[in-house]
Amino acid sequence: MAKLVIDLLKEQQKRYDELKVAYQNFPSMVHLETFAACNATCSFCVYPDIRRKGTRMSDDLIDKVIADLTAITKPFTFLPFKLSDPFMEPRLARVLKKVNFTLPLARIEIVTNGNLMTAEKLKEVAAIGNICKLVVSLNYCQADIYRRMMGLDFDRTLQRLDILHRMKIDGEIYFTVMLRRFGTYTSDDDRRFVHWAHSRYPAFKVELIWTNDWLGDRRVPRADSCVPNIPCPRWFDLSITATGEVAYCCMDGDAKYVKGNVNSQNAIDIYNQPELSWRRKTGMTRQDAGLPCNRCNYLQASLTSKVVHSAAASKQPAC
Numbered sequence: 424m425a426k427l428v429i430d431l432l433k434e435q436q437k438r439y440d441e442l443k444v445a446y447q448n449f450p451s452m453v454h455l456e457t458f459a460a461c462n463a464t465c466s467f468c469v470y471p472d473i474r475r476k477g478t479r480m481s482d483d484l485i486d487k488v489i490a491d492l493t494a495i496t497k498p499f500t501f502l503p504f505k506l507s508d509p510f511m512e513p514r515l516a517r518v519l520k521k522v523n524f525t526l527p528l529a530r531i532e533i534v535t536n537g538n539l540m541t542a543e544k545l546k547e548v549a550a551i552g553n554i555c556k557l558v559v560s561l562n563y564c565q566a567d568i569y570r571r572m573m574g575l576d577f578d579r580t581l582q583r584l585d586i587l588h589r590m591k592i593d594g595e596i597y598f599t600v601m602l603r604r605f606g607t608y609t610s611d612d613d614r615r616f617v618h619w620a621h622s623r624y625p626a627f628k629v630e631l632i633w634t635n636d637w638l639g640d641r642r643v644p645r646a647d648s649c650v651p652n653i654p655c656p657r658w659f660d661l662s663i664t665a666t667g668e669v670a671y672c673c674m675d676g677d678a679k680y681v682k683g684n685v686n687s688q689n690a691i692d693i694y695n696q697p698e699l700s701w702r703r704k705t706g707m708t709r710q711d712a713g714l715p716c717n718r719c720n721y722l723q724a725s726l727t728s729k730v731v732h733s734a735a736a737s738k739q740p741a742c
């Protein structure tokens with residue numbers, strides 16, 4: 424585990440160095456939460472505790488934010504959610520069409536629990552260009568654990584995934600589809616999930632990602648808890664909530680550390696305020712960056728290849 428963490432820290436530093444060159448003046452990633460609503464109650468997510476639950480951003484403010492983002496002159500990732508499930512949003516197709524038309528540099532990524540993906544909604548999404556990835560945060564392959572940890576019906580989610588898989592095989596879905604699990608790396612459950620997912624849904628990719636603790640608001644099964652002595656790649660993001668407040672980053676689930684408000688400020692001006700620019704330019708460590716970074720152990724990491732390789736070398740039982 425210690426070697427893994429050292430490798431991940433090197434990856435974080437490398438990622439920061441790349442972003443520092445290309446994204447000083449524009450975000451590399453924008454979360455836009457148009458409707459703060461999710462149908463799941465995942466035990467590893469802070470959504471059940473956030474104060475803005477149920478808040479809907481007005482159409483006018485959505486359009487205003489999209490107009491602000493036209494100032495971005497480099498390819499960037501656009502995510503139509505923050506702490507919400509995009510398929511809870513009846514305006515999803517409208518928003519994505521507008522983004523696709525107005526922001527040709529936006530590469531759209533959708534992350535969902537998948538439980539609300541009907542064939543009709545998937546067809547609407549598939550008709551929109553520039554979607555590069557749809558990630559289904561599935562996490563478990565055992566119905567009872569899934570229900571307990573995420574508060575959703577496993578069979579219903581599998582029905583939705585079956586539809587999506589058939590559409591992918593038939594060529595109706597052009598973008599990459601991933602099944603995601605918040606991994607622990609050392610757990611046999613991670614390997615079991617990878618085996619199960621590959622075998623039931625061979626047209627999908629499978630991804631295990633490092634589990635983070637939402638600035639200490641959730642307990643996670645990881646050995647280290649120290650604040651890494653490096654800068655953070657999340658300093659190149661904008662994380663816009665349904666109220667218009669811009670949260671500090673993806674880990675600031677309840678927007679306790681607000682950077683600005685798109686109701687009264689331009690989104691790019693919020694990104695470029697002097698204190699935040701200075702942080703990005705100097706590459707100061709998180710410990711020197713003040714709250715909330717000086718108490719954050721966040722790591723952005725995919726563990727898939729390590730687990731897949733070790734899973735291939737061993738025989739794990741199917742779920």
Ligand code: SF4
Nearest residue numbers: 655657672716719721
């Ligand atoms: S709070 Fe954590 S994840 Fe967010 S920008 Fe700071 S160090 Fe990065």
